[in-house]
Amino acid sequence: MSRAGATHKQIERVDGRTVLFLTVCSCLVSFLTTDLLAHAIFTFCLLLILCFFGLVKQGICCFLVYLTAIFGLYTEIKYGISFPSPLLLSIIYKLILPAMPVYLLFRIPSGKLTASLRKLPLPTKAMLVLVVMLRFAPTVVHEFGEVKEAMRVRGFLRSFGTVLRHPLNTLEYAIVPMVFRSLKIADELSASAIVRGIESPCDKQSYYVSRINLLDTFLMLFSAAALICCIML
């Protein structure tokens, strides 16, 4: 089995609710804890979780960025350096922590994620907005890259001076294709959801089995315990 296939298989073992819970715990740890060591230990645990699900390269990349930001911040505070902004480094290291479980959430197949979230006491429409936003975020990044490439090919991004001289034109050239492409994707997604019967009022069944298993229980207990420890430290 290929590595991507193995990763996919591993991710299918975990429930969407578990990863969502892990994400919420990570956000709370990142923004509520004042102890840097606890923060770093929690990030390292997330690296191990990503490695367990086969996302070794991505996990290591995130952890290296985290360490670089921490090291940069420490050096800047010690020597009174103000460039790059310490605030920016601080935001980076605080955002890396929730970004790691969010990445795992992105990798869960949308059908499985929808089936898991359906079990939560959430209004169906709010749940749909959440799922679409989660699925759409990587698409937006990809689409933005495509639009940027097209602008470069057509000479709209020739130099920084050109961009500064005509900011509104540059904004227009970037925004208009972005909106068109996004609306096209949104329409295709809604058509796909409608033909699969999302608007039907009856109870929905899924191809994926959505059940909290031993792995989910362990991950949830671990994240709850880590959250309590990090806040109390």
Add this chain to the structure above:
Amino acid sequence: MESAVQNQKKKFGIRDIMTIAAMMVICFSIMMVVGSFTLPFPLVYLYGAAGIDGFICAIFFLVASYRVNKHGLIFAWAGIYGLIQGVMGYMFLLPYFLVVGALAEASMIGKDTYRNPIRTRIGWTINCVGNFVGCAVPLWWAWDSYSAMAVESGFTAETLNMQISMVTSPALMLLGAAITAILTILGTLFGQRLLRKHFKKSGIVG
């Protein structure tokens, strides 16, 4: 039968939900980029970031507004923003953003107001000024713990002093709100121009 069809027309359909979600994702991505770029410049970050967000994101709000044209859109927009802030650790901001959303929604009462340039301008301006004031809420709520956390996080004394003077002076708060409102109004004017020039012609918005 007719009233059931009318009721169905008032509710958000799947296409509306997808449109709102797509536009909101782009807006949040832009807000993150704007935040990262303005952070090294405390003055711009404190007084201008909300306005810049309001300027650029106005077009996405207008596209959603003209396309969906249903009440509850701006309330949902502000509510989801509040929810994201809540997940980030500022749970007390959720009720604040719900109030902002309710105020903005109240400015949209009436028929077809989501396709009215002036009403959409007012609604979006209320939402963005609410976002600007929302940045000060954590500071008013718990200044001591905020300043302790800020110093540990690498905030410079200059930024902190600037923040203190901003949130404690009504004149400076008004100045920030005015800058945000002006940029937001300019953004909606620019957005209306793009709507007329591109989106209405192609028929993707009403």
